Amino acid sequence: MKKNSTIEKATAEDVIGIASLLSWAFGFSKVRSREYIANIGLETLRLIRGEDGRPVVCAGLLQTAHVFHRKPVKAANIVHVAIAPEWRGKGLAVPFVDALCDEAKSNGAAIATLFASTRPVYRKAGFELAGHEIVYEAATAALPSASRLAFDRVELGDPRLAVAYGAKMLAESGLLERAAAHWNELRRAPTDALAAYLAEGEAAYLILDMGNEARLEVRDWFAASPEAALGLLSFLARFRSVYPAVRWHGAPQDDLVAAMPDKGWRLAHQEEWLLRVLDPAAALRQRGYHVDAARLALRIGEAPPLEIDIRAGKAEVGEAAGASGAAFSVQPTAFAQLFTGFRSAAKLAQYGLVSGDSDDIRRCDQLFAGPPPWVAEHF
Template structure:
């Protein structure tokens, strides 16, 4: 929730910058030229921001993607800061923090209440006000362990079938943290080798799968949705049909994952787990935009070092946020703890155990209720 943005000049990329951007992506992430060109096309040149050095050549680049994260059925306007790449000769010179600060300033100026990213090194981004906010989890299961019996029928559809986007929106609405995907997110989801991709939709739009069959060792589920436990078993049964070709299957899922819950026995494991980070750019707007799992509540948050507290009022499920006027239950916390509380990554009670939330026991319990809900996660790496 840092607000002292560094006065660094960041520029939008132009077509003449593409070769330099491709080199930065190659040096930072091992992208080949084809992958760099593909990524630039997917996110769009207009989304790329540059920090130029002497002679005008880019010293750093990143994508600034306008999006939203969904928290309990409501979208919070956001910016994904993706693929921050700094030239090797300029690393370790303190460029990352002012560069990211400038990106956050631009995002806030365009109406974003929060900014999110995946960090290659957390201490650097914590200096810029980012904190752990949610999970990215990849599960792996043996295809031989998946249930084989289901009456749910699937048909093959186009990758951009609008029913898939509609079903994904339904999935995002019942979870916490998932992205309101924009064109850049969908483009990356459908990235090459597209001839190895196939999308399948279940009858009644009860489930869908986007499968990547380009790996010999395993089947990769790039995206999926199941509307019910029965649909989740149907998804697993459909994946079980690939057991003669692929010994294993992988998918992104939440900490409380519907597909894991539908597997009847052992046979699955965590293949990858990482946390994404969030910075609150506008606390009042962020609190006003998110959803809550209570119908009525009143609580003030004093987010240090701010001198005033923000009061959250919930009535009939609708929220109002403004400067606290007194006479309201109040808890005090610092900005890093507020990030984790805001997303539901940690509860007020747990943060109080760490000494990061201070208040009366009853007020901390009320804070737990206000921010309760499913644990936050994302279904892709941005």
């Protein structure tokens, strides 16, 4: 098979083959593989076939957006890239991901994101570290119990949960504008062990997975204020007689951690997601910024410099006129980190990945300032 083999959309006849790839690559059971395919939708799956016509490479391509400073940047999540064991190490991953990025860009995505099992491979495809996935764990006995915020059980598909998540999304940096596939995965089996709870005044919500005796898993959560975060933790404390620990996805500067006592919690897992900028001008135009007015000429690698002109908080981006020698310059490998706020211009300058005068570096730090980027799920 050649590296430039045709990328095809999956069909119903491919389900068995794709399920096998997911099992071999990620240890999915047959039931879990079929559930996953149903959750993200067969229409999102792309594959390469072997000479016998069976899938040997597959991945999902999900249309979504990541939010930066309250504005969504159109994106594609490349999810669960699976390669048959006998085809690994043959250089298929990079051209396959390149083709997925081309399709994503043709569909309007300005950025593409993924989690990488082998970072060097995806760096060859132009991806770079861009944000965090963090899982915290706390002993339920250590949770505060001072609050009596009332929670009611609601249906998993209650639309108020999505509305509340929208408020959380705008307050953070990097969170997904979730598509149906993301919500489907949050509500995945075992559904009989799942329950959703919504606080009075919609100040907080929880989606709890009670299927693991070792710990209580928070699939999703939101707290609108420090008081709501305390109330959410106090509600979780009611499970202390059954579960010794509780886990949740959170931010690097996490609201639930801030509401915890100094002790009783720990970092259970940390991983970074990667981003490739497909259309720099569109990506810069779509994201929000920390300043209301600024102008910066920005050169990415050897490309012609772009001028970012922000007025009243809205960005206009076009080719810079007469600024080719004076533009703030950033290496392509560092641009993704700068764009999401994963690393500041000042820090990237220390690594020799950006160049410019001190005023430009300071202006760039102001432009891309904000909460550290993260995602609330593993996609």
